[in-house]
């Protein structure tokens with residue numbers, strides 16, 4: 001037996017999991033009877049943004065529907081021109097006709113005060129306004145424009161996100177803070193001043209919105225930057241200096257694996273510390289790529305961290321020289337896709353199914369062990385192994401599959417398991 005007597009004993013079980021969420025106010029974003037709660041004791045909300053031209057109401061409504069069906073709980077659309085603002089009520093109506101109740105968030109820059117004032121039906125059809133205080137002009141004009149947007153939010157009882165972005169940070173504020181910095185005995189570097197300015201801009205604009213009459217329970221804040229370490233530092237600071245719910249996102253995260261990895265690295269650190277009430281993953285889609293990818297990535301971050309459950313997870317080994325074919329990769333892929341496809345129906349028919357774990361393993365080395373730990377698992381034969389695939393259900397070896405239709409048979413076993421374990425007879 002291995003001797004471990006020289007190891008320092010651990011005095012108590014080590015804690016597992018994220019820190020408790022930072023206490024915040026709670027904002028309600030509503031459409032019809034649908035209420036999405038952000039902050040407080042609400043789960044971290046997944047949101048996304050369309051990339052269609054808002055003027056094309058049908059294309060935008062279709063994409064909003066796709067994002068909502070993928071699991072986006074709020075969907076933001078850009079409202080950048082009078083033509084776009086005019087189409088917002090049509091988009092909302094089209095969604096309502098399709099039975100899609102996801103609240104819409106209007107993304108405003110430069111001219112939001114004018115558009116919200118000129119198009120009251122647009123102001124009404126949106127459930128929340130995103131305001132960027134860094135691009136509303138300067139001096140008194142900026143203050144007036146900001147006040148006009150807040151006045152509309154108060155009139156229609158809509159919450160706002162005050163979204164500061166380092167690509168459009170308030171120049172006057174930054175200049176003032178750089179001046180003040182130069183008077184410090186030991187001036188900070190410009191990056192540190194910029195990070196501080198982002199936080200100061202977000203919080204001071206939120207306070208101004210409150211002075212103008214907006215409820216503090218109607219304000220969400222964000223301070224987006226495009227570098228992971230800056231984002232973590234900014235949000236730690238922001239979370240310590242206010243109790244507004246926070247929208248997390250790494251802006252301009254990028255394409256493909258770079259965007260996913262950078263977003264995950266930044267958001268996971270913050271979420272682990274209990275910081276963040278709603279997330280958006282700003283992925284650049286591949287040409288012709290699927291916009292819903294950003295929703296799936298957001299869900300996978302939250303589910304991998306054990307913060308929420310959306311769809312059954314498939315554990316699959318990476319494969320190695322012991323796997324003689326691509327059968328197990330294909331099976332892992334097809335089962336994950338199958339489970340995701342079923343979820344729109346399963347989530348109401350089989351409550352709790354989203355927490356199910358499925359293992360698809362490539363050989364006998366870790367296959368039976370990992371499969372036993374899953375709710376349901378299959379261990380496929382590796383090179384030189386007997387061509388059979390034992391299936392494990394709730395930790396016990398069940399049937400052994402053989403032949404060319406292992407994938408179909410395994411899918412059927414998963415379906416039967418879901419019905420048995422999560423079906424109405426079991427509630």
Ligand code: SF4
Nearest residue numbers: 317319320362363365
């Ligand atoms: S379970 Fe088998 S096939 Fe999969 S990585 Fe491990 S050794 Fe390789």
